[in-house]
Amino acid sequence: MTFDYGVRLDRLRRLMDARSVDALLVSVGADLPYFTGYEAMPLERLTMLVVTAARPAVLVVPELEAPRVVTQAGVFEVRPWEETEDPVGIVTGLLDRVGSVAVGDQTWATFVLDLQRRLPGVRFDVASQVTGELRMRKETAELDALRRAARAADRVADRLRQLRFSGTSEAGLSRLVAGMTLEEGHQTAGFSIVASGPNGASPHHEATERVIEDGDAVVVDFGGKLDGYCSDTTRTFHVGKPTPEYRRIFAVLQEAQAAAVDAVRPGIVAQDVDRAARKIIERAGYGEFFIHRTGHGIGLEAHEHPYIVEGNHQELEPGMTFSIEPGVYLPGRFGMRIEDIVAVTDSGVERLNGSDRSLAVVA
Numbered sequence: 001m002t003f004d005y006g007v008r009l010d011r012l013r014r015l016m017d018a019r020s021v022d023a024l025l026v027s028v029g030a031d032l033p034y035f036t037g038y039e040a041m042p043l044e045r046l047t048m049l050v051v052t053a054a055r056p057a058v059l060v061v062p063e064l065e066a067p068r069v070v071t072q073a074g075v076f077e078v079r080p081w082e083e084t085e086d087p088v089g090i091v092t093g094l095l096d097r098v099g100s101v102a103v104g105d106q107t108w109a110t111f112v113l114d115l116q117r118r119l120p121g122v123r124f125d126v127a128s129q130v131t132g133e134l135r136m137r138k139e140t141a142e143l144d145a146l147r148r149a150a151r152a153a154d155r156v157a158d159r160l161r162q163l164r165f166s167g168t169s170e171a172g173l174s175r176l177v178a179g180m181t182l183e184e185g186h187q188t189a190g191f192s193i194v195a196s197g198p199n200g201a202s203p204h205h206e207a208t209e210r211v212i213e214d215g216d217a218v219v220v221d222f223g224g225k226l227d228g229y230c231s232d233t234t235r236t237f238h239v240g241k242p243t244p245e246y247r248r249i250f251a252v253l254q255e256a257q258a259a260a261v262d263a264v265r266p267g268i269v270a271q272d273v274d275r276a277a278r279k280i281i282e283r284a285g286y287g288e289f290f291i292h293r294t295g296h297g298i299g300l301e302a303h304e305h306p307y308i309v310e311g312n313h314q315e316l317e318p319g320m321t322f323s324i325e326p327g328v329y330l331p332g333r334f335g336m337r338i339e340d341i342v343a344v345t346d347s348g349v350e351r352l353n354g355s356d357r358s359l360a361v362v363a
């Protein structure tokens with residue numbers, strides 16, 4: 001899939017101008033593929049895109065990686081560096097009279113510290129304060145990719161409802177989920193959280209050898225990348241007949257998740273979407289057990305702007321995509337979470353995930 005990187009760099013330069021950022025230095029992480037289509041391996045050798053107002057963008061890249069770069073004529077130049085060259089010096093050599101620099105959020109400290117030593121008096125900031133603005137407003141082709149990734153995740157979720165859970169270890173089920181994530185069209189399986197019984201009370205539980213048994217609630221949270229874009233879905237399963245208490249709390253969670261999705265429309269601020277879900281869980285008496293934000297933006301990265309959290313006054317706009325994933329976690333007992341990816345449309349909301357999110361009773 002290709003995008004118009006020239007247009008993206010033009011938008012970037014306008015925003016840099018508005019924010020008084022003289023140079024943007026992007027290394028490993030998702031900003032680089034967003035602006036160039038090239039994803040750097042997280043190596044100790046420096047890869048860095050240098051964007052300034054004065055010159056065409058330059059991708060400084062280790063010579064042995066250069067063959068992987070798909071050049072974009074007229075969009076950016078490639079400056080391969082040889083083993084004995086000084087790549088940080090090449091970068092600073094491309095900067096004349098800069099007063100402020102924004103550096104990619106995931107750039108190795110080694111390079112950032114070196115840049116700071118060589119650019120005394122220059123103000124440093126994180127790149128995401130500029131790039132986040134652009135990346136959170138998805139283009140049509142990006143929305144399409146996210147829809148395809150979500151549908152692939154939906155097929156996995158639907159298959160899970162048919163599966164026998166009891167007798168399988170969390171780790172075994174996690175491997176199975178990762179395999180299905182690939183089978184259903186993702187190029188990579190990013191993560192597959194399987195948290196059973198009391199382990200479900202830990203939202204980011206790492207799958208263990210614990211064998212799933214009758215009476216367990218099982219939280220399965222998984223995703224991968226399809227054409228560079230992420231999926232991220234959570235469904236909660238119950239092995240055998242749930243107790244009335246479990247059913248009651250699950251109904252509250254479903255209501256909270258639906259309320260947050262329904263709250264999404266252009267103009268609403270991110271924290272109000274969080275509040276829409278939280279209010280319902282609090283009213284039912286489980287507020288203290290909903291221990292994380294309601295959601296996170298998603299795109300080239302599984303977690304990006306905008307974050308759906310108290311204190312985020314970002315107004316939502318058409319094209320923004322994020323998760324809605326409230327949960328209830330009772331320590332020592334069980335957990336539950338429902339997660340869907342949604343997109344803000346011109347008039348409201350589109351759910352990208354359409355798989356069954358009702359209480360799944362499995363064997």
Ligand code: ZN
Nearest residue numbers: 203204221292
């Ligand atoms: Zn999470």
Ligand code: ZN
Nearest residue numbers: 221232233339
């Ligand atoms: Zn998730």
Ligand code: ZN
Nearest residue numbers: 232323325339
């Ligand atoms: Zn998520």
